[in-house]
Structure formats: C-alpha cells, structure tokens
Amino acid sequence: MTTCLIGLGGNLGNVPQTIVGALQSLSQSPGVRVDRWSSLYQTTPVGSAAGSEFTNAVAQLETTLSARELLSCLLAVENQFGRERHIEWGPRTLDLDLLFFGDEVINDPPVLQVPHSGCWYRRFVLDPLFELLPTFVHPEKRQTIAELRDRLLVRPFRVEILDLARSVDPVLRSLQTQFPESELRAIRQPDEISHDDQGLFVRLDSGPLPPWAAPLKTRVGWLDVSTRMGDRQQKLINILRSVGL
Numbered sequence: 001m002t003t004c005l006i007g008l009g010g011n012l013g014n015v016p017q018t019i020v021g022a023l024q025s026l027s028q029s030p031g032v033r034v035d036r037w038s039s040l041y042q043t044t045p046v047g048s049a050a051g052s053e054f055t056n057a058v059a060q061l062e063t064t065l066s067a068r069e070l071l072s073c074l075l076a077v078e079n080q081f082g083r084e085r086h087i088e089w090g091p092r093t094l095d096l097d098l099l100f101f102g103d104e105v106i107n108d109p110p111v112l113q114v115p116h117s118g119c120w121y122r123r124f125v126l127d128p129l130f131e132l133l134p135t136f137v138h139p140e141k142r143q144t145i146a147e148l149r150d151r152l153l154v155r156p157f158r159v160e161i162l163d164l165a166r167s168v169d170p171v172l173r174s175l176q177t178q179f180p181e182s183e184l185r186a187i188r189q190p191d192e193i194s195h196d197d198q199g200l201f202v203r204l205d206s207g208p209l210p211p212w213a214a215p216l217k218t219r220v221g222w223l224d225v226s227t228r229m230g231d232r233q234q235k236l237i238n239i240l241r242s243v244g245l
Helices: 015-027 067-080 123-132 145-151 169-178 214-218 232-242
Strands: 002-010 032-037 041-043 054-063 095-101 106-108 112-114 157-162 182-187 200-203 222-224
C-alpha cells in the first residue's frame, strides 16, 4: 500500500456535500482506502475567471494502485460530480488533485506531475495539510509541510522577480499597492539577489537563464511560471493570492 495525499475543492453547488460524496466514492473504489481528511477551509479564488470563494480540504489515502491508475480514479470521481473543463482555472463543482504519492517524484507532463507543482506554496493546500500531516517532508523541497507553510507567514512577504527584459516595474508598482503586505522586487543582476532563501524567487518569462541566475533553481523558493498562460500581472496576482495575501 502506498500512502497518498490528495487535495479536494470546489466553488459550485453544495461543495461540502460534494466533498463528502467524493470521499465516499473514493472509499468504494477498488484498491483505494480513505484513511482520514482535514477540516474544510474557505479560500480566496485564484485566477481571473475562478469565480466565487472556494471550499478546500485534503485527504490521506492508502492505495494499491499506481500513480497513473489513481489519477484516473480521481478524474472519474470528478466527472461523477459534474466537473466541467470549459475554462482554465474556472469555477468547478469538484477538483481532485494528487498532491503526493508516497515520497515518489514523477515527471510525466502534461499527464502527471508528483508532487503537485503548486502544493508547496499554496496556502489553500498547505493549511489543511498542516492540520493533517505537519511533519510530512516534501520529497523535492526537502522541507516539512510546517516549514513550507511557515515560509508563507512572514510579513512583509518577499517576492523577487527575475526581470532580464527590464520591463516589469510598472506591474510591480501597481501590485505593491494592491498587496501591501508584500515586498515586490525586480532582480536584473547578481548583486541584487537576496542572500537568504526567504519568500519566493519568480521566473515569469521564458528564455535562457544567465549563468549567475542558474543556481537560483536550487533554492526552496524558486518558482518558474514562464510556461503558464496569462500576462505577467495576472501570473503575479495568482501567486500572491495563492500564498495567502
């Protein structure tokens, strides 16, 4: 049996009832046992088209399935509860994410990435995970859930943005006002980089990294969103809301 952690959420219909129903369906699936689950958390939506407030939780499963088989099971349960995918990051009846599959690291994009790429900096995932398993160690970041969550509680919350094109300053001025508990800084050369590994270091734009920036990829706070859809401002808004600002 492999111990797995999944995220549950939604913002359409009676979400608490849907989450209970989803856990019941999972518990009846061959090769899956639902061990326990967290409280329900009300969270700010992330994404310009996400809609109203979300309800989120996490659950611990034991399974004899492979990671890909479990993912298929989760998708089937989503469909059972009316999940539609017409809008990326849009409103949804039910979202089931495979967060961790034991301590395995699986990179099979776009089908499967474990650990889930966003679970280490999203409060709506870390808060219920902290309730359930605060000492669980992220197999890539090598920090516990409690340590990853603690990183997000520091105020002001520092976000350093790699800005080799020297064009992000107007966005940062606008967002600094909108998110006053943040500290947003553009980084364009090595002497501007903070020596400690607090907050996030964000790569917004694609292209080759200069040699001085390559070591930043080893930092806990490194976050590469260069391949995600959306303009720079919306990407940063999504990040700032995800960390709890």
